[in-house]
Amino acid sequence: xxxxxxxxxxxxxxxxxxxxxxxxxxxxxxxxxxxxxxxxxxxxxxxxxxxxxxxxxxxxxxxxxxxxxxxxxxxxxxxxxxxxxxxxxxxxxxxxxxxxxxxxxxxxxxxxxxxxxxxxxxxxxxxxxxxxxxxxxxxxxxxxxxxxxxxxxxxxxxxxxxxxxxxxxxxxxxxxxxxxxxxxxxxxxxxxxxxxxxxxxxxxxxxxxxxxxxxxxxxxxxxxxxxxxxxxx
Amino acid sequence: xxxxxxxxxxxxxxxxxxxxxxxxxxxxxxxxxxxxxxxxxxxxxxxxxxxxxxxxxxxxxxxxxxxxxxxxxxxxxxxxxxxxxxxxxxxxxxxxxxxxxxxxxxxxxxxxxxxxxxxxxxxxxxxxxxxxxxxxxxxxxxxxxxxxxxxxxxxxxxxxxxxxxxxxxxxxxxxxxxxxxxxxxxxxxxxxxxxxxxxxxxxxxxxxxxxxxxxxxxxxxxxxxxxxxxxxx
Numbered sequence: 001x002x003x004x005x006x007x008x009x010x011x012x013x014x015x016x017x018x019x020x021x022x023x024x025x026x027x028x029x030x031x032x033x034x035x036x037x038x039x040x041x042x043x044x045x046x047x048x049x050x051x052x053x054x055x056x057x058x059x060x061x062x063x064x065x066x067x068x069x070x071x072x073x074x075x076x077x078x079x080x081x082x083x084x085x086x087x088x089x090x091x092x093x094x095x096x097x098x099x100x101x102x103x104x105x106x107x108x109x110x111x112x113x114x115x116x117x118x119x120x121x122x123x124x125x126x127x128x129x130x131x132x133x134x135x136x137x138x139x140x141x142x143x144x145x146x147x148x149x150x151x152x153x154x155x156x157x158x159x160x161x162x163x164x165x166x167x168x169x170x171x172x173x174x175x176x177x178x179x180x181x182x183x184x185x186x187x188x189x190x191x192x193x194x195x196x197x198x199x200x201x202x203x204x205x206x207x208x209x210x211x212x213x214x215x216x217x218x219x220x221x222x223x224x225x226x227x228x229x230x231x232x233x
Numbered sequence: 234x235x236x237x238x239x240x241x242x243x244x245x246x247x248x249x250x251x252x253x254x255x256x257x258x259x260x261x262x263x264x265x266x267x268x269x270x271x272x273x274x275x276x277x278x279x280x281x282x283x284x285x286x287x288x289x290x291x292x293x294x295x296x297x298x299x300x301x302x303x304x305x306x307x308x309x310x311x312x313x314x315x316x317x318x319x320x321x322x323x324x325x326x327x328x329x330x331x332x333x334x335x336x337x338x339x340x341x342x343x344x345x346x347x348x349x350x351x352x353x354x355x356x357x358x359x360x361x362x363x364x365x366x367x368x369x370x371x372x373x374x375x376x377x378x379x380x381x382x383x384x385x386x387x388x389x390x391x392x393x394x395x396x397x398x399x400x401x402x403x404x405x406x407x408x409x410x411x412x413x414x415x416x417x418x419x420x421x422x423x424x425x426x427x428x429x430x431x432x433x434x435x436x437x438x439x440x441x442x443x444x445x446x447x448x449x450x451x452x453x454x455x456x457x458x459x460x461x462x463x464x465x466x
Binding site: 150152170179180181182183184185186187200201202203206208210211214230 | 413414415416417418433436443
């Protein structure tokens with residue numbers, strides 16, 4: 001029963017050990033015996049220094065260029081960041097995220113998404129891109145205040161590709177801390193559907209603010225992420 | 234990947250097959266090859282017919298009298314039903330629930346809690362008692378409107394016993410439907426802490442109304458429940 005508590009302890013210890021100067025880093029990734037841990041700072045609207053920015057400590061994968069998704073329909077798409085007004089074809093949203101918002105691309109099916117600065121009022125979006133299984137996925141954690149004074153967090157994995165390709169993949173998000181574990185498993189949805197549609201339908205991991213606090217450690221929320229190909233029955 | 238979808242399909246099919254006249258039944262329990270399925274109608278404030286009441290179709294366990302928990306401290310406790318003002322010692326809350334609200338007691342560590350009439354505006358509480366591992370547990374699903382127009386559901390397992398005994402047990406709640414699965418795993422808490430404390434801390438499975446709708450089928454929400462002894466590390 002204490003296994004997942006210990007797991008979380010291990011990776012937060014790793015963070016403390018490896019990220020002695022987090023103020024200098026936007027995202028840092030590292031790997032021990034377990035999955036890669038990626039520290040994700042809140043996204044800044046235009047990749048400027050209004051929120052904490054990046055540099056070093058990218059011990060693995062770092063700014064790996066992803067293979068660009070093929071054969072996407074020419075469907076309009078908005079930037080998943082709340083503060084960005086960009087709209088364009090879904091086939092170039094990945095480029096937009098990398099070039100304008102400096103979103104990091106990781107490789108592999110499994111890693112720990114460690115969202116930092118959860119308690120900063122201006123922090124609203126945490127993003128990474130993930131390359132695996134021949135595709136590119138977007139991992140988003142968003143904070144929204146749907147009702148006044150009632151904040152919620154929404155975490156989802158979306159494919160930078162069409163609906164027909166997205167439904168071939170499944171993702172799993174897991175939070176664990178202090179003998180508690182919450183997990184969400186679902187079919188991947190396409191970025192072309194829009195993240196706001198997914199959030200409106202609650203077709204994602206939904207956390208109330210107190211629930212997010214239960215799983216946070218010193219303003220950091222660790223989400224264990226796995227992406228896999230959907231088994232055909 | 235379709236395994237849990239199929240599981241849910243099987244038990245909803247069972248419900249349709251075995252509960253042809255649900256209007257006559259408050260709770261019906263049955264078991265095939267899988268776990269016991271207990272259909273739980275919304276609790277009525279005083280066990281009267283203001284909400285749908287029970288009778289037959291109790292194919293297994295039915296109104297099994299539970300062994301009363303031993304050695305409880307004399308701690309005050311409220312009735313977990315929103316509409317009931319009863320207060321008393323925590324050692325008699327189980328008797329109150331059985332005698333006044335006709336809450337059914339099941340036996341065994343695993344079963345499917347099938348909350349009916351989720352969409353009825355007046356439905357607020359779904360409860361069963363569960364006897365296993367030498368103790369008696371209370372399973373509660375509550376609907377609350379913490380913010381105007383924003384309903385949430387809270388599901389939790391609590392021990393009818395003291396804190397020191399509760400922490401020796403773990404429970405798991407799982408929802409699955411249409412290639413989606415949500416699970417919550419936690420240490421059991423004592424009824425003497427009060428269900429409102431647990432809800433205020435969000436130390437339970439929390440569902441927004443749209444999320445509950447995703448997992449519901451025709452107004453019924455199935456929760457797979459498991460209780461186990463906490464492994465000592």
